[in-house]
Amino acid sequence: MRHPRTRTTRRRVVGALTAGLLCAAGLAAPAVAAPVQDTIRPALDDGLALTPPMGFNNWNSTHCRAEFNDEMVRGIADIFVEKGLKDAGYQYVNLDDCWALPERDANGKLVPDPVRFPNGIKDVADYVHSKGLKLGIYTSAGTKTCNSAGFPGALGHEYSDAQQFADWGVDYLKYDNCNNQGVDAKLRYTTMRDALKATGRPIVYSICEWGQNNPWEWAADVGHLWRTTGDISDTWGSMLSILKENLPLAPYAGPGHWNDPDMLEVGNGGMTDTEYRSHFSMWSIMSAPLLIGSDLRTASDATFEILGNKEVIAVDQDPLGKQGTVLSSEGGRWVVAKEMRDGSRAVALFNETGSPQRIATSAEAVGLPDADAYTLRDLWQHRSYNTAGTISATVPAHGTVLVRVSADPTWAKHPPAVELGLAGSPLIEAGRTAKLATTVTDLGRTPAKQVSVALSGPEAWTVKATSPTSSGVVPTGRSLRTTWSVTVPPGTPTGSYDLTLKASYRSPTGIRVDSMLPLTMSVVVPPPSGMSELGDLPWLSAANGYGPVERNTSNGESAAGDGHPLTIGGVVYGKGLGVHAESAVEYYTGSACETVTADVGVDDEKGANGTVAFEVWADGSKVASTDVLTNALPAQPLTADVTGAQVVRLVVTDGGDGIDSDHADWAEALLSC
Template identity: 40%
Template sequence: MWASAVLLVLLGSFGANALDNGLARTPPMGWLAWERFRCNVNCTADPKNCVSEKLFMEMADRLVEDGYKDAGYEYVNIDDCWMAKQRDANNKLYADPERFPSGIKGLADYMHKKGLKLGIYLDYGTKTCGGYPGSLDYLELDAKTIADWGVDMLKMDGCYADVKTMKTGYPQMTKYLNATGRPILFSCSWPDYERGAGIPINYTLVAENCNIWRNYVDIQDSWQSVLSIIDYYAKEQDTLVPVAGPGNFNDPDMLIIGDFSLSVEQAKAQMAMWAILAAPLLMSNDLRTITPEYRDILLNKDVIAISQDNAGIMGKRVLQHHANGIEAWTRPLSNGVFSIVFFSRSVKEPEFVTVVMKALAVSSDTSYEVTDVYAQKSMGVFKPTDSITVYVNPNGVVMLKATPQKVWKVENNMIVLN
């Protein structure tokens, strides 16, 4: 089922006007301004935290110098409120000249010299959510403009728009992005607006036209917000899993690790769950002041390797234990490997959980070497009929990697590797 679902998405991507940029073969990684810095444009009162080229250059510096770029984080994404309040005499968008004196082209050049990529924000409606010029009636012009600037990723929001027209409007933008000849990763907010308006979502059409897409409400800086997103993905997993695959990923929104609200255990939980969901890893935090324990979570190479598995299959919830608030999620990886997350909603105390391996949706009859990803230790070898016990902290996770064992057998009087 998993393989056929991915194949369906890949075959669908070759439609006449489908997105054709070769990007997001694994979930994109980077940094995005919105959750932490919002629409702070007061550079006089708050020069350190306002939406300005200085902010994005400083975050780019931190990505490179603090190891994030080497770990895979490559996009630096501008969100809303970067524009001047009006288009120019030729109806082109341009950046606020006081906050972005180098212009977006200059900022893109800065990123590219560092081996990074620049993302930008537009809105499908008449205005952006922050009240800046929208792209309605200017889709083709805006696509050409951002391509000329050297932009590498586009997030297109949907405020001040007729949601009923998005099934035609977003694919129009896809066509215009294709026509620029520049590979621009396309992040769509379209499904979230249709969900909010009660309009049925055609995920085949979404996956043909977008590299990543938002399905649910904006994340906020709270554990409750993280939980609500995980709940939505669990509820809708039978719809969302089949459309995810290389080039096309569901986006549960930004990582808030290192901001104000998450404990270390909750931060580890968000990182693990986003990896299981094959979600984009787009941090929204202040990399200039983040403390080491949160930086270490974001740079955990073993969790990132699971996130970036090239099969691109989205994981799903396979067990739910209401009594102790713990559930299990499983994601099939390449070469018969599985990743498993035991995820706790308990606020009281750590819990022991014992589960038979085959209940975790591992699909082979072979034995598995199981390692604890965060603890970086082997838990032993387990057959599908064996039970495994984990100890899960409140609001925390235990993340496992189950690797099928190579087995020697006798075949035609010879010992061979199965």
């Protein structure tokens, strides 16, 4: 539920969990010290939510629009069955805000909206139950819910409302945090726990207080899951920020008590399918609840393919209940590993950057015992390989390779794992020729035979191999290296273009494997000589935590073009960039520029809550940064030496405390070339 502050709410990670600050900065998060485990309260002993809940919530796709009604809810239940989502493990069809009338009846009871639900909630629940599914409902631990219309909250009515929910056949309660009148959070949420228990009906209890009161420290015996962050939005920056907040909390999750980084945005349209696969992969390796937030009535085949991937879902639903932990995150190249009940490890190689990255770890590093070789199962390719111990891949921009690795004595029946790689700049100017090098590396214990490789690009481009493209055999740990000449026709418009690297090989037993690595090259133009306003120059890429990056105005809200004049400490600036943490804007500088300068700070438009830090990166190296800045500070001058850099990246982090009104300005941002 979108709460009134319009930005995800700040949370405090304290004690041993200061590792979260490292994650927010893109650094490796160390394992949390053992004493943290001693602070975890025992989980509710009621047998509910022994694996993370899976289902649907209407809010992200419908909000309070009229289409949220009885017919829609029944239709979602039908789709669960027809599209195989029920078989994949999805159970709950959950109603969010706006299902009730604004006022209680004369007896203080909640009244379902007779237009939306003419036959009441019990009738809907009965239909959902008839499909072998369960129904969820929403209210707030306050006097009103979070919607601006102010529907009745449950504060002071906990036992009456809980009994109504039970009488209707409700199986899941999402309990929000608005209009709470300052009543202690633990008291409010514990009271509803006791009210639900008193009904005698098994109801999964979702605490939605946005992580404001560190519920992971006290709520294991109160609810079955608790929100660790504010609300997610359908952007890469929002998903990334929430991911970084939730990752350090792994010690607090387990059967019956889960960290909840909010609903899935998969299929809502604000991210690419590659980014949605990352979203789904990372939520699964974090043992997060999987609550679909897209409109399944209009969802694409690709959306159903992502949401219905049973091998990825099995990682989320593993009964051991371990949340994945961060092994490394240097330079935005994340390795997250999760112990599984059968002794295997799920491993996510996650690339938060805007260009392909090689990400690597090993069977030993993820905690597997020493063995001659291992079976590696790619959970998106649905194919098994053998590896001598290396777990690595060239991961596309914003992509995730998710594998399951085991010390399986039958490893030899699988073909060797082969890694495709690319060296050379993915940036090229129209009319120029670029030199690239590709590698096909055998990671397996067995040799790869009859190896061949091909690189293709857009039809009008010229792609030529300048060294051999095949080899009779590539032994363990060795590579077939091929160099290529890529020429872009003059006049080619700027933008990103797809290239595809394909390899084919055979295992010693004759199994043929075809492998593919999607790549992109960007056609760019050199920056002009002299001083240029970055607010006026084209960028290579732009990711933002809330809404789009704005040129020469503040961030505003979620819509493009809704910003205001850039204003820091009462001073108005005419040019620059308006962003919202987590944010990254990349520019091609073609090794021809020397400095970036700007006045930076929190924009005045959102009051006193924002805290951010600014960074300038040159070709993967941080060359300038600020301390954490707040709304109380005037603009700070920032100068960065970017001499010789091909790409300059302007980054704004959340200051380490989550995103809450983190509107940041690169005012009068200038590039000198």
